Amino acid sequence: MLRQQVRDFLNAERAAGTILGRPDSWLTGWDPGFTRRLAERGWVGMALPREYGGSGRGNLERYVVIEELLAAGAPVSAHWVADRQAGPSILRHGTEEQRRRFLPRIAAGQCFFSIGMSEQHSGSDLASVRTRAERTGNGWRLTGTKMWTGGAHVNDYAIVLARTDESADRHAGLSQFIVDLRDPRIRVEPIRLLSGEHTFNYVHLEAVELADDALLGHAGDGWQQVTGELALERSGPERFLSTLPLLIALVAELRRGACSPEQHARVGRLTARLASIRQLSLSVAAALEAGRPADVQAALVKDLGTRFEGELINEAREILPVAARFDATRGSYPELLATAILHSPGYTLRGGTNEILRGIITRGLEASR
Amino acid sequence: MSTQSVFERAATVLAGPSAPDTPRAVWDALRTAGALPPLDADPADLVALVGEAGYHGTPAPLAETLLVARPLLAAAGLAAPHGPLAVAAGPLDVVFAHPDTGNRVGPPGAGGTDDAVRVSGVLSRVPWARAADAVVVLTEGPSCGPVLLLLEAGEFLRVEGTNLAGEPRDDLVLIDAAVPAERVRRIPAALAREAQWRSGLARAALIAGAARRCVDLTVARTGSRVQFGRPLSHFQAVKQEEARLIEEAALVDAAVGAAAAALPTPDTCELPAWIAAAQASASVAEITRIAHQLHGAIGFTELSRLHLATTRLWSWRDEDGTEQAWCRRIGRQVVEGDPLWPQVTGG
Numbered sequence: 001m002l003r004q005q006v007r008d009f010l011n012a013e014r015a016a017g018t019i020l021g022r023p024d025s026w027l028t029g030w031d032p033g034f035t036r037r038l039a040e041r042g043w044v045g046m047a048l049p050r051e052y053g054g055s056g057r058g059n060l061e062r063y064v065v066i067e068e069l070l071a072a073g074a075p076v077s078a079h080w081v082a083d084r085q086a087g088p089s090i091l092r093h094g095t096e097e098q099r100r101r102f103l104p105r106i107a108a109g110q111c112f113f114s115i116g117m118s119e120q121h122s123g124s125d126l127a128s129v130r131t132r133a134e135r136t137g138n139g140w141r142l143t144g145t146k147m148w149t150g151g152a153h154v155n156d157y158a159i160v161l162a163r164t165d166e167s168a169d170r171h172a173g174l175s176q177f178i179v180d181l182r183d184p185r186i187r188v189e190p191i192r193l194l195s196g197e198h199t200f201n202y203v204h205l206e207a208v209e210l211a212d213d214a215l216l217g218h219a220g221d222g223w224q225q226v227t228g229e230l231a232l233e234r235s236g237p238e239r240f241l242s243t244l245p246l247l248i249a250l251v252a253e254l255r256r257g258a259c260s261p262e263q264h265a266r267v268g269r270l271t272a273r274l275a276s277i278r279q280l281s282l283s284v285a286a287a288l289e290a291g292r293p294a295d296v297q298a299a300l301v302k303d304l305g306t307r308f309e310g311e312l313i314n315e316a317r318e319i320l321p322v323a324a325r326f327d328a329t330r331g332s333y334p335e336l337l338a339t340a341i342l343h344s345p346g347y348t349l350r351g352g353t354n355e356i357l358r359g360i361i362t363r364g365l366e367a368s369r
Numbered sequence: 370m371s372t373q374s375v376f377e378r379a380a381t382v383l384a385g386p387s388a389p390d391t392p393r394a395v396w397d398a399l400r401t402a403g404a405l406p407p408l409d410a411d412p413a414d415l416v417a418l419v420g421e422a423g424y425h426g427t428p429a430p431l432a433e434t435l436l437v438a439r440p441l442l443a444a445a446g447l448a449a450p451h452g453p454l455a456v457a458a459g460p461l462d463v464v465f466a467h468p469d470t471g472n473r474v475g476p477p478g479a480g481g482t483d484d485a486v487r488v489s490g491v492l493s494r495v496p497w498a499r500a501a502d503a504v505v506v507l508t509e510g511p512s513c514g515p516v517l518l519l520l521e522a523g524e525f526l527r528v529e530g531t532n533l534a535g536e537p538r539d540d541l542v543l544i545d546a547a548v549p550a551e552r553v554r555r556i557p558a559a560l561a562r563e564a565q566w567r568s569g570l571a572r573a574a575l576i577a578g579a580a581r582r583c584v585d586l587t588v589a590r591t592g593s594r595v596q597f598g599r600p601l602s603h604f605q606a607v608k609q610e611e612a613r614l615i616e617e618a619a620l621v622d623a624a625v626g627a628a629a630a631a632l633p634t635p636d637t638c639e640l641p642a643w644i645a646a647a648q649a650s651a652s653v654a655e656i657t658r659i660a661h662q663l664h665g666a667i668g669f670t671e672l673s674r675l676h677l678a679t680t681r682l683w684s685w686r687d688e689d690g691t692e693q694a695w696c697r698r699i700g701r702q703v704v705e706g707d708p709l710w711p712q713v714t715g716g
């Protein structure tokens with residue numbers, strides 16, 4: 001029912017020529033107009049309670065909507081972080097005032113967030129962040145440089161992880177802040193992807209003055225808050241569907257001509273793997289919905305899923321060999337292939353690298369013995 | 370300078386931050402340094418030089434000129450122009466320029482009075498066409514045998530395009546272009562095949578070079594990048610992946626080396642060239658995957674030089690024949706030809 005509604009909506013968008021069918025659309029498909037049309041139907045901030053402007057439909061229904069959007073390669077990157085992370089995090093850790101200030105606008109598709117965790121020297125080792133927040137009379141002063149901050153040049157706010165206590169142990173002295181990206185003491189500097197696209201940035205925080213209410217959750221709880229969010233960040237359908245639009249385009253091409261038994265078999269194998277990974281991802285969503293911890297399961301899904309995203313590209317190349325062309329007609333098979341290839345290094349890095357995830361998986365295994 | 374070989378001099382010209390950055394500049398710099406390989410250069414040296422070009426992402430059709438165009442022109446008995454050359458293969462409509470009007474039997478153009486021809490059609494994605502003095506074209510002739518044509522700039526329309534690394538890949542549109550007899554040669558089928566495997570080998574040599582670049586950049590990165598208080602190269606997971614990267618690059622290098630060594634013996638050099646082309650293409654996915662993974666996010670951007678190698682690798686593996694086509698050729702030869710083991714060992 002819900003799924004069909006989303007499909008009808010997407011069909012109408014397709015007919016209207018909104019760009020759909022793109023690989024990795026949650027990274028590069030920034031289209032606030034599309035987001036607003038989604039929000040009008042109640043499909044942004046879906047899992048947020050009604051009293052805060054959401055539609056209170058829970059994570060499993062949200063899952064249905066976002067997997068349909070990703071499979072269609074819809075331009076969802078504007079609200080992606082607000083919907084997936086910032087909203088739930090503010091709901092959980094924020095003050096009542098913060099909830100009333102941000103959540104209704106998030107659900108209306110009018111308030112977009114970036115994630116300000118990584119820094120030049122803090123990638124996998126996130127606890128080594130050097131951005132500092134010092135106590136002032138009535139708030140905080142934030143200084144440092146964040147790196148890889150997706151969308152900081154177009155979004156409204158960033159949730160920034162900063163050190164608030166130098167003396168405490170590495171994990172204890174961290175806190176999260178909601179930072180207005182339009183602040184004049186913030187300088188956003190682009191970093192271009194190897195495809196030439198601009199989604200990443202440096203965010204220079206030059207003694208940004210924050211009021212008390214910029215703190216998200218409790219001072220010193222930043223690390224726990226961040227790792228708590230990660231199960232949400234890691235297990236969603238965006239961890240195995242980034243290149244699905246390529247498979248869909250491939251199948252459309254195969255339908256047009258004669259398809260050999262070998263091609264059938266390989267498409268079949270991909271489909272089986274895709275469906276299996278999806279089941280695993282769904283089981284994590286169900287666990288989270290039921291309030292059960294799922295960190296290890298989420299890491300597993302992300303390792304399997306993001307590797308599948310890359311493997312799909314190589315399979316596609318073998319099933320239907322064409323030269324990938326970034327300069328081919330937008331939406332054509334060679335162009336989709338090129339986009340998927342040029343984005344491929346990101347799949348197994350973003351949101352925690354696969355090596356780090358495998359560390360989490362094996363540690364989890366040891367703990368359960 | 371005099372004690373260095375042409376190859377060493379050329380390698381020096383292609384290296385470093387001040388290396389020439391346009392096709393013309395590459396040629397001029399090589400010529401000035403006395404480093405343009407002569408026509409009779411040792412083929413193994415040429416392959417090694419192309420590897421250097423691959424390593425540095427040299428912006429010029431060195432592989433095409435040295436390993437494909439020049440040998441083909443020589444074999445076909447045509448003089449090679451001095452500058453950079455492009456190579457294209459593909460079906461074109463070829464008719465005699467001077468049809469034999471007395472012959473009323475057969476399809477139009479079936480008979481002719483000389484080798485001057487008129488050609489029409491599109492040659493797609495021709496590497497470096499816009500930078501080349503001339504384009505060596507292989508196609509089927511009017512009476513159904515392979516022919517080699519030498520086209521000069523201005524004899525075709527050019528639709529500019531690029532590959533994933535931004536290297537020129539232009540479509541050449543030929544509208545009834547006249548090619549005089551002195552630039553047309555009928556060639557034996559064996560030479561047409563040679564054109565294919567030479568192109569595959571040239572691409573494989575470039576891939577071997579860029580793979581070596583990926584290894585060097587990655588080893589430098591994991592040795593200097595500190596996380597959790599230690600260089601990345603100290604972590605087991607990183608070592609394991611790095612080892613696989615090094616192995617895969619070594620594999621390509623070995624296959625290309627074997628094909629280069631076989632070049633002087635025409636009877637047995639075809640299979641090693643196919644194998645080099647197939648293995649080089651097949652290894653790209655793993656090489657680029659690991660190099661990017663170990664670089665972390667920096668390698669995914671223009672800030673790192675890694676993309677100069679990886680975007681080329683992703684393009685090159687699908688140019689001059691696909692991995693699948695090479696594998697199919699090898700497979701057919703193994704299934705239908707001599708016993709497998711003697712083929713693998715070269716006799």
Ligand SMILES: Cc1cc2nc3c(=O)[nH]c(=O)nc-3n(C[C@H](O)[C@H](O)[C@H](O)COP(=O)(O)OP(=O)(O)OC[C@H]3O[C@@H](n4cnc5c(N)ncnc54)[C@H](O)[C@@H]3O)c2cc1C
Nearest residue numbers: 115117118123124148150346350353355604606662665666
């Ligand atoms: C597409 C994309 C979007 C991103 N968006 C954001 C964003 O919006 N906000 C944000 O804050 N960050 C973002 N990031 C940053 C991302 O979180 C980091 O890239 C990631 O955490 C890895 O850090 P690094 O790139 O510094 O790599 P490094 O930490 O330098 O790691 C390099 C390699 O070494 C391996 N490695 C490191 N330590 C170990 C170890 N102990 N054991 C085994 N292997 C190890 C890693 O797995 C990796 O393969 C994004 C990254 C990408 C690629």
